[in-house]
Amino acid sequence: MNFLLDEVARATLRLAEAGVASPRFDAEELAAYVHGVSRGELHAVADADFDARYWEAVARRAAREPLQHITGRAFFRYLELQVGPGVFVPRPETEMMVGWAIDTLRDMDVADPLVVDLGTGSGAIAISIAQEVPRSRVHAVEVEPAAHRWAAANIEASGHADRVTLHLADLAACLPELAGRADLVVSNPPYVPEGERERMPPESRDHDPASALWGGTDGLDAIRALEGTARRLLRPGGALAVEHGDGQGLDVPWVFAEELGWRDVRNHKDLTRRDRFVTARRLDE
Structure with a gap:
């Protein structure tokens, strides 16, 4: 397991403890967003490329801010939409x-x-x-x-x-x-x-x-x-x-x-x- 996937596992536990309904998905989605890759590409992010802003995003999600507000995007059918407050x-x-x-x-x-x-x-x-x-x-x-x-x-x-x-x-x-x-x-x-x-x-x-x-x-x-x-x-x-x-x-x-x-x-x-x-x-x- 690379460093980022280790951090995703830790983030999943933190989000689960905060009561987030889909902790693993959200942890992966935040990691993909912060690192500019798809969820399927997380394993390819080099340890040296880990972005500490990931934990800022996790903290916001643990405070129950919507995932889509953090990433600024929502997916609906075949669309990627801009969303926020x-x-x-x-x-x-x-x-x-x-x-x-x-x-x-x-x-x-x-x-x-x-x-x-x-x-x-x-x-x-x-x-x-x-x-x-x-x-x-x-x-x-x-x-x-x-x-x-x-x-x-x-x-x-x-x-x-x-x-x-x-x-x-x-x-x-x-x-x-x-x-x-x-x-x-x-x-x-x-x-x-x-x-x-x-x-x-x-x-x-x-x-x-x-x-x-x-x-x-x-x-x-x-x-x-x-x-x-x-x-x-x-x-x-x-x-x-x-x-x-x-x-x-x-x-x-x-x-x-x-x-x-x-x-x-x-x-x-x-x-x-x-x-x-x-x-x-x-x-x-």
Whole structure:
């Protein structure tokens, strides 16, 4: 074992003692970031090249600062995104919802599908759709100025700025000019109930922006607002996908009731078999 791998092993123990959920992965990722290599190349870092800044990064992670804030990057589907303070760090569980959205768009008999991403944060969902559905036109909505700046940087870096339009606006009243025109509305809104604040991991509770987390007493405030916006934006037969918490699988479908104009409401599970997102269709007129 070389010196760096020895240090990674020590760092893994330190992170585990600090309560980090994935101590080995994080220790390796920090080592790769500091030394400018991939995780698979750590064994090739010469002892003389060990960078003492590694232990500064480990100390920050042990204090439960998000890994992605330390490295400045987050990975989502086929993207590497810039992230940091002021923007929600995209999570792997959201990738399944985006996969559903992409498959749905590909199956539509629409040449240039129009998509709205409500609460875009880092831009992960909007950019993924633009990248994987090449003829799509995506409108990404974000209300927080700090998150809007991160999204703007990621959209520009992605090479898809010609097809992703970013809006600084509240999801409840945005894009009146697109009423009845969207083929798909997708969102990962704030959905954590206020009462769960103390049970949240410190990485999220203390570092993700509050506006991206808390959804009121039952966690559904933003989803209720989103229902009205999606109903206004979608064309008849247009599709909707909304992420929610793993304990909200029975409640969220009722927000998209038939009497409000929805059909084919269905809950979907993530890779851990927990309820994770709801899909629906706008009723045909």
